[in-house]
Amino acid sequence: MTLRLYDSQQRALVDFVPLVEGKVGVYVCGPTVQSSPHIGHLRSALAYDQLRRWFSYSGYDVTYVRNVTDIDDKILINAESSGEEWWRLAYRVELEFTAAYNAIGVMPPSYEPRATASIPEMIEIIGRLVDAGHAYAAADGSGDVYFDTLSWPKYGELTHQKLDDMAPAADSDPRGKHDVRDFALWKGHKAGEPLTAAWQSPWGAGRPGWHIECSAMSTKYLGTQFDIHGGGLDLRFPHHENELAQSHAAGDPFANYWLHNGLVSVSGQKMSKSLGNSVFAAELLASARPLVIRYFLGANHYRSTLEYHDGALAEAEAALGRIEGFLERAVRRLDGTRFASETVELVPDEFREAMNDDLSVPQALGVLHETVRAGNAALDSEDFAEAARLLGQVYAMTSVLGINPLDSHWSAGENSSMASALGSLVERLLEDRETARKARDFATADRIRDELAQVGITIEDTPSGAHWSFDG
Numbered sequence: 001m002t003l004r005l006y007d008s009q010q011r012a013l014v015d016f017v018p019l020v021e022g023k024v025g026v027y028v029c030g031p032t033v034q035s036s037p038h039i040g041h042l043r044s045a046l047a048y049d050q051l052r053r054w055f056s057y058s059g060y061d062v063t064y065v066r067n068v069t070d071i072d073d074k075i076l077i078n079a080e081s082s083g084e085e086w087w088r089l090a091y092r093v094e095l096e097f098t099a100a101y102n103a104i105g106v107m108p109p110s111y112e113p114r115a116t117a118s119i120p121e122m123i124e125i126i127g128r129l130v131d132a133g134h135a136y137a138a139a140d141g142s143g144d145v146y147f148d149t150l151s152w153p154k155y156g157e158l159t160h161q162k163l164d165d166m167a168p169a170a171d172s173d174p175r176g177k178h179d180v181r182d183f184a185l186w187k188g189h190k191a192g193e194p195l196t197a198a199w200q201s202p203w204g205a206g207r208p209g210w211h212i213e214c215s216a217m218s219t220k221y222l223g224t225q226f227d228i229h230g231g232g233l234d235l236r237f238p239h240h241e242n243e244l245a246q247s248h249a250a251g252d253p254f255a256n257y258w259l260h261n262g263l264v265s266v267s268g269q270k271m272s273k274s275l276g277n278s279v280f281a282a283e284l285l286a287s288a289r290p291l292v293i294r295y296f297l298g299a300n301h302y303r304s305t306l307e308y309h310d311g312a313l314a315e316a317e318a319a320l321g322r323i324e325g326f327l328e329r330a331v332r333r334l335d336g337t338r339f340a341s342e343t344v345e346l347v348p349d350e351f352r353e354a355m356n357d358d359l360s361v362p363q364a365l366g367v368l369h370e371t372v373r374a375g376n377a378a379l380d381s382e383d384f385a386e387a388a389r390l391l392g393q394v395y396a397m398t399s400v401l402g403i404n405p406l407d408s409h410w411s412a413g414e415n416s417s418m419a420s421a422l423g424s425l426v427e428r429l430l431e432d433r434e435t436a437r438k439a440r441d442f443a444t445a446d447r448i449r450d451e452l453a454q455v456g457i458t459i460e461d462t463p464s465g466a467h468w469s470f471d472g
Contacts (some may be wrong), residue, residue, distance in 0.1 A: 001356045002356065003015070003355075003356045004267070005259060006017065006303060007259070008084055008258040008259065009158050009244075013358055018227055019225060019226065019227055022060060024058065024228065025065070025226035026052065026063070027065045027066075027226060027228070027229050028044075028066045028109075029066075029067065029230070029231035029232070029239070030067045033068060033069065033090045033091075033093040033094045033097065034074040036096055036280050036282065036432070037093075037280070038279055038281060039095045039271070039284055039297075039306075040263060042104060043264055043306050044231070045101055045106045046297045047230075047298070047302035048064075049106045049360075050302070050401065051228075051230070052064050053107070054359065054400060063110045063111075063222060064110045064111075065109055065221045067112070067214060068114045068115065068180070068301060069115050069116065069210065070114045070115055070263065071208070071435045072210060073172045074199060075090050085196070094198055096281070097316075098135075100281040100285065100425060103281075103285055103422070104285075104297065105407075105410070111221045113220065118213070118220055119208065121217075122186075123186075123199075123201050123218055125212060125215055126145055129185065129249055132249065132250070132251070134147065134246075134249040134250075135147050137176065137203050140176045140277060142176050143174060143189065143203050143204035144173070144187055145186035145203050146182040146184055147184075147245065147246050147249070148183055149179055149182050149183070149243065152249050155466040156159075158236065161237070161241075163181060166180055166181050167184040168180035169238065171184050172187060172209070172313045177435070183209065183238065184209035185209050185211075185246065186206050187206050187207050187208070189193075189206045196437070212247060215243050215250075215252075218243075218246070219252055225255075226254075228255060228256070228258075230260070230261070231259075231261075232261055236260055238360070260303070262304065263305055264305070266278075266279060266309070267310070268307070269315075276297070276447070279428060280425070281425055282425030286455040286456065288313040291403060291410045292316050293313070295319065295320045296312055296315075299316065299361065301360060304358055319365075323368070323398065324349070324405045326376055326391075326394065327391070327395075329396075330388075330391045331391075333384070334391070339385055339387070342385070342388045342389075343388045343395065343469040344389070344392040345392050345395045347393060347396045347397050348367060348371065348393050351368065354367060361401070364401070368401075371393050373391050375387055377391035406413050430448075432444075433445045433449060433459075452468070454462060
């Protein structure tokens, strides 16, 4: 069966045909490292990790690029609020993301470029857009450069919107724009901004707009045309729409397929800062084994909304426990028999069909659990040849999904790195709590303490600062 994926631009399931046979290039929008990672970041990273693993199992040579946006308005604002250098904040938060990704078994990307390392490429693309009449420097002398949306009739082709229906671009001061929907390609340096956050360009010192960063980084590492561009559903507009418009207007074919993963809701509500219901990675990792968290985050279809609620992790623990129980039992029963060496790690056809159907992991997990049930029945009847065959299938399926409990990543040898990841994330939450206390925002400080307590982490306030311990 040919792999079929849901292309957001075509709004349809389509056959995946790679640009180069046997190879696939994937670019995924990574984090803007302004603040600590939350469950939505982990869910998105895991969805594309599953895609990448399936491509690799299917025989593709995968080049997987996930960027780090390390210069952005929000980074500068948060750094000013915390009283630290913007680049220090960005790197500190980047390490938090890396620790969280590692904890749940997300494979490192082939390349992980930072935006600040691709400024020349961004300036080059902006220059092409200006020369082609699709971008202009603001007449007010601010040094800002904007994409001229009216000059590009195809603007809106990704999200199928008409220009008249679009909201004004809110990424910069509108006074220098020809049209309120024009978006910033380059932001001139403003008084009060750190000099370290400005680079020289033909339009004066400044920094790139958010959207141009990904156009430059994706094509730098994958070429001007590549296979797949992915990201969260919340990035379709304006971010991905603007990426597509500016890249095509600059003459680059850009991505052949656009994939978007669904968002996260918490107890039936959309997760958002305004509602105060964000579930941070540190909280999540403190509440269950990382393997259980990975199972939970990856059990839904990647395009669906993931519902986080009380009991969700317990359900994942129970489901994973059935898999672990069979693996441990089968390995023990087959040990010392000739069948132990006869396991062949090959996914069954039904699993392959599910994964080739737009990465239908829920159906694939159904096949996995049915195989576990059949494997236990084979062990009950002492049909060791059948048990060995099914054990090989379970090995293969869990390895593809990254949830094989016997994999070295989840073994005891990984406990120290898991503890390190948990520690760094909890320490970050304690820093947030201390900042809130200093600002006399006691409601936020108490909320952080209570949420940590709910997952077994006790905070002790001492003259030398807050200390924590895990009692779960």
